[in-house]
Amino acid sequence: MSTPPRVFRSPKRTADLVQIAGSSAEISVVPSRFNAHTVAADGSLILFNSYSAAFSIFPPHARDQVEFLLRRAGARVPASGVSRYLLERGFLVAKGTDELQRVRYLFGQLQYRSDLMELILLASEECNFRCVYCYETFPRGTMEEWVRSAVVRWVEAKVRTLSQIKLEWFGGEPLLGYEAIRDIAPHVQRIAKDNDVHYHSSMTTNGYLLTEETFASLVNWGINTFQITLDGPQECHDAKRPLAGGGSTYEQILTNLLAASRSSYDFHIFLRINFDHDNLPYVPEYMSFLKDRFGNDRRFELRFYPVGQWGGENDEKLQVCGRGGVGERQALELMAIEHGIQTETHFDHMHPSKGLNVCYAARPYSFIVGADGKLMKCTIALDKKDYNIVGSLSRKGSPHIDIDKLARWIAPYFEDDAVCKSCFFLPTCQGTSCPLERIENDTRPCPSEKTQIGPTLKALWSEHRARARQHSVDVGDARPQELSPEENAVAAACE
Secondary structure, three states: OOOOOEEEEOOOOOOEEEEOOOOOOEEEEEEOOOEEEEEOOOOOEEEEEOOOOOEEEEOHHHHHHHHHHOOOOOEEEEOOHHHHHHHHHOOEEEOOOOHHHHHHHHHHHHHOOOOEEEEEEEOEOOOOEOOOOOOOOOOOOEOOHHHHHHHHHHHHHHHHHOOEEEEEEEOOOHHHHHHHHHHHHHHHHHHHHHOOOEEEEEEEOOOOOOOHHHHHHHHHOOEEEEEEEOOOOHHHHHHHOOEOOOOOOHHHHHHHHHHHHHOOOOOEEEEEEEEOOOOHHHHHHHHHHHHHHHOOOOOEEEEEEEOOOOOOOOHHHOOOOHHHHHHHHHHHHHHHHHOOOOEOOOOHHHOHHHOOOOOHHHOOOEEEEOOOOEEEOOOOOHHHOHHHEEEEEOOOOOEEEOHHHHHHHHOOHHHHOHHHHOOOOHHHHOOOOOHHHHHHHOOOOOOHHHHOHHHHHHHHHHHHHHHHHHOOOOOOOOOOEEOOHHHHHHHHHHO
8 A cells, every 4th residue: 555645734835845755765864863953033943963063044934844854753755855955964864873973983083183283381370460360370480491492392203293283372471481482482383384284373361561573473483363351441451450569451452452453464363351240231332442443353353251260269259140151142242243343153162073162171182381391281270280280291302191190181071971972962062071070070061052052042043144234145035044155055955
């Protein structure tokens, strides 16, 4: 006895999605276990898949069709139309697909690389600021001379096996250790160039010592990405980020930033705003100030982070935002986009192949090099926690690693965590968005993008629409709206 055609009729659309059992063009599919969805205010269905990083929006009249195909029981569908689109985007997978094995493969690709060297160098462990939310203790000053030479020797010894070298300058305040930067950066830049290895170098600095002359030297040495914090207008910033002996820091930082903007150098500066209940009311108006000075310079980008209780002596006094400040951050990001200011998008943090939701400390190729040659993993624990000191660097440039300590940081924690293994967000965070939390508290470190997935998806859609309005893109089209314009061609499958 033949099976009759199964037809789903959308009440708001005359076109039908016809599925004919037994057709040679059919495939048995089930919804991906890594799907997440929510519904926008206008009734549009927002879909995200954490393995494929697909992000699609279906207008209200197409919502029933898509939800029908994504029902938990699965279906036999034709390899065309909406079903083909969902299959290509990873929202549907062939029946019998072992998606956990896919994640294991992805984890192995990202985790066990031998061609990448990532060093976070503490050029100085002292700081000229005393920020109220800081967690560091500033135990020593500029990196010792023998450590500088050892770092260069370490890179020289490994470079023939590498395709990438990343140097990140941190502190304390790294520019207090300018001599160490001068003794390392140009040499590593040359080693990478001579061996045809991709080289990227960045710096987290308070910006106070980033004069025109210093900035020029750093960029010439290949240090061209910076994170510099301005916590709102001057009165807010100076209250949070004063000099170590007291006094204003805002004007000097702004002077240095404006000088950078007048230059013709190729660089990228993330202007970071740390917010809490104290300065949050002043941030919206401050965006207009930043727009006037940096809004037309694509080399500058805003970044918003909620102040956290990170282990400093003032933790109990901090007016931190509830629930990790996720909602406030999303609102600020959207507001910045509406102002026409280039803003970091957290969609990058949801892309598994970029690995941005996996902590650097969880990767075996990433090490912090202290000013005294200690090798560490986490920039919050530093050498305050013995388990974070995983080795030391010899004078000849050989790393001596305590394998048992290192193993705690780089373990595939999701394999022993049943909740992680069943989580829709596993491909993105791989259970190690914060290994420090695993080690210290034996708790699961779920990133905010996962715990607040509904608001996160809505915020991403709002950001996309705001950017589309700025570029005169029609967001009223009945086809799925994509984050990447180059994928628009696939949307025709939904008509």
